[in-house]
Structure formats: C-alpha cells, structure tokens
Amino acid sequence: SAEIEAYKEKIRRLLVEKDACLVAHYYTDDLIQQLADETGGCVSDSLEMARFGARHPASTLIVAGVRFMGETAKILSPEKRILMPTLEATCSLDIGCPADEFAAFCDQHPDREVVVYANTSAAVKARADWVVTSSIALKVVEHLADQGKKIIWAPDKHLGEYVRKETGADMLLWDGSCIVHEEFKAKGILDLKQVYPDAAVLVHPESPDAVVQIADAVGSTSQLIKAAQDMPNDTFIVATDRGIFYKMQQAAPGKRLLEAPTGGSGAVCRSCAHCPWMAMNGLENILAALEEGADEIHVDATLREQALKPLQRMLDFSA
Numbered sequence: 001s002a003e004i005e006a007y008k009e010k011i012r013r014l015l016v017e018k019d020a021c022l023v024a025h026y027y028t029d030d031l032i033q034q035l036a037d038e039t040g041g042c043v044s045d046s047l048e049m050a051r052f053g054a055r056h057p058a059s060t061l062i063v064a065g066v067r068f069m070g071e072t073a074k075i076l077s078p079e080k081r082i083l084m085p086t087l088e089a090t091c092s093l094d095i096g097c098p099a100d101e102f103a104a105f106c107d108q109h110p111d112r113e114v115v116v117y118a119n120t121s122a123a124v125k126a127r128a129d130w131v132v133t134s135s136i137a138l139k140v141v142e143h144l145a146d147q148g149k150k151i152i153w154a155p156d157k158h159l160g161e162y163v164r165k166e167t168g169a170d171m172l173l174w175d176g177s178c179i180v181h182e183e184f185k186a187k188g189i190l191d192l193k194q195v196y197p198d199a200a201v202l203v204h205p206e207s208p209d210a211v212v213q214i215a216d217a218v219g220s221t222s223q224l225i226k227a228a229q230d231m232p233n234d235t236f237i238v239a240t241d242r243g244i245f246y247k248m249q250q251a252a253p254g255k256r257l258l259e260a261p262t263g264g265s266g267a268v269c270r271s272c273a274h275c276p277w278m279a280m281n282g283l284e285n286i287l288a289a290l291e292e293g294a295d296e297i298h299v300d301a302t303l304r305e306q307a308l309k310p311l312q313r314m315l316d317f318s319a
C-alpha cells in the first residue's frame with residue numbers, strides 16, 4: 001500500500017543519511033527482510049548476522065530481531081551505535097536463564113567447559129567459555145568432546161539433547177526452551193505426511209526430540225533453507241518459525257512449503273509458529289529508531305570484555 005511504500009522510502013533515505021545498515025533475522029516480517037535486501041543490509045541466521053554486522057563499515061546498525069542479537073552486535077562492535085526497533089523483543093531462552101542462577105550452576109561444576117547458546121544475555125555469555133549458534137553447535141561440541149572435555153550446556157534443552165545425541169559428548173543441560181519450537185508435535189507432522197507422502201520434514205533443533213526424530217534434515221535457519229534448495233523433494237514440511245518461508249521460497253521457487261502443525265491432531269495452525277518477540281519488529285519502529293535513536297543497546301564495559309572472548313572464539317572457530 002501507499003503507506004507501506006512511504007515508510008520504506010523514509011527508511012531507505014534515513015539509512016543513507018545516518019550511515020546505518022539494516023541487519024535482519026529470517027523470522028522478521030517479509031517487508032523488513034525485503035528492505036534489508038534492497039538496501040545492502042543482510043537477512044540471515046544469528047551467526048551470519050553477528051559476522052555481517054561486525055564486518056560492515058556502517059557506524060550504526062539497526063538490528064531487527066531479538067535483544068540477544070543486538071547485544072551480540074554491540075559486544076563485537078562497541079564503537080558502533082546499535083539500535084533495535086524495540087528493546088522489548090526478547091527470547092524465552094534468554095528469560096529462562098538468569099545470569100546469577102546460571103553462574104551458581106556453573107560454580108557447582110567447575111570441571112566442565114561452559115557452552116552457551118547465542119540466545120542468552122551478555123551476562124550469561126560473560127560466564128561462558130564458548131558461545132555457539134545452531135549453525136555450529138555440533139562442530140564446536142564435537143571439537144570439545146574430541147579433547148575429552150565435559151560440558152555444561154545452556155539454555156536450550158532440546159538443542160542440547162540433539163547435540164548430545166549426535167556427538168556423544170558428556171553434557172549437563174540447563175532446562176530452557178523456545179516457546180515457538182516447543183509447540184511442534186510429531187503426531188501432527190506424521191498426519192500431514194500421510195497427505196503428502198513425498199514431503200521431506202525440515203526441523204530446527206530447538207524442537208522437541210520426538211520431532212527431531214522424524215526429521216529428514218535438522219539444522220539452523222540457514223541450513224534448513226539450504227536443505228529446501230538442495231533436496232530433490234518438491235514438498236517440505238517445515239518445523240520452524242514461519243518467518244523463514246519468505247527466504248526459503250525464494251531459495252526453492254516452485255517447491256511446496258508447508259507449515260508443520262503445532263497441534264497434535266494434524267490441524268495446521270496458521271499463526272502459532274511465530275515468535276511473539278520477532279513479531280514486535282515493524283517498519284514503524286525501524287523508522288522511529290532511525291529518527292529518534294531510541295532503543296539503543298548498551299553493554300557494560302567489563303561485561304562486554306568478558307562476553308567478547310567466548311563470542312570471538314566462536315567466530316574464529318567458524319571462520
């Protein structure tokens with residue numbers, strides 16, 4: 001509509017005027033992903049968002065996603081101004097892992113290497129030896145297990161369980177989960193497969209074990225997009241946030257992409273598998289961020305230095 005075009009036009013102009021760059025996650029609104037693409041920003045998974053933001057020469061980054069993504073950008077690029085459409089966009093994994101409780105847990109197991117998922121606060125990262133995203137969790141844990149290291153894993157128990165099974169590593173798991181992926185049901189997916197017997201099932205490893213068990217491919221958002229592109233099937237049942245369909249359909253034009261059911265009965269829920277915090281990002285608050293410089297991310301300097309080590313380790317490991 002004309003209103004949307006007006007927003008986009010203003011945002012395009014301000015991005016140039018303010019030397020800013022839009023970095024968006026695959027789960028944000030299609031319009032945001034489009035705009036990030038058109039303006040030389042990036043649309044990607046959480047690992048690539050971190051890499052891209054750190055390398056980009058812009059003095060301001062607008063991080064459209066959830067808070068940990070903005071914090072990660074600030075930790076990697078303290079000299080940049082990091083703005084978010086809203087600082088209220090958090091993540092159930094981050095909420096479920098308070099830094100003080102986590103530190104106490106780590107203190108009880110001093111013999112273990114501490115590996116935390118990127119979906120955590122700067123304070124939790126500061127307590128970690130490694131940060132990982134779902135794109136490289138397996139590789140990092142394999143590397144640690146090869147050295148005979150025992151591991152504390154936080155906060156996602158489902159991703160942790162998946163990594164533990166795949167690598168055989170000795171892992172103590174924190175009890176956190178993603179409220180979006182936790183809702184996928186194996187029964188619903190199997191019922192849907194009866195209707196589309198040739199469909200391949202693509203699953204993000206934040207999903208429960210029973211769902212991971214019936215997957216044809218398991219991986220991070222970028223890995224699932226690649227799977228849809230590369231696998232020969234022409235139909236896919238996709239168990240992750242529906243925001244991914246925008247890029248997945250571009251990568252796999254002509255293929256049929258179905259939302260994995262979040263109910264047990266096979267009923268496809270058209271609005272459930274969408275992160276409420278990702279949904280807080282919109283053109284309106286992106287424009288407000290650019291105009292007013294509100295919702296800026298700040299990370300305490302000491303905390304930043306501590307959190308940088310495990311984050312930089314991840315980037316160096318995956319470089």
Ligand code: 13P
Pocket residue numbers: 044045046047119133134135178206219220221222
């Ligand atoms: P990815 O790193 O796979 O993009 O995952 C981020 C996330 O929040 C998934 O829910």
Ligand code: SF4
Pocket residue numbers: 066090091092093119178179180181206241275276277278
């Ligand atoms: Fe967190 Fe889940 Fe939302 Fe990703 S989809 S940001 S893991 S609540």
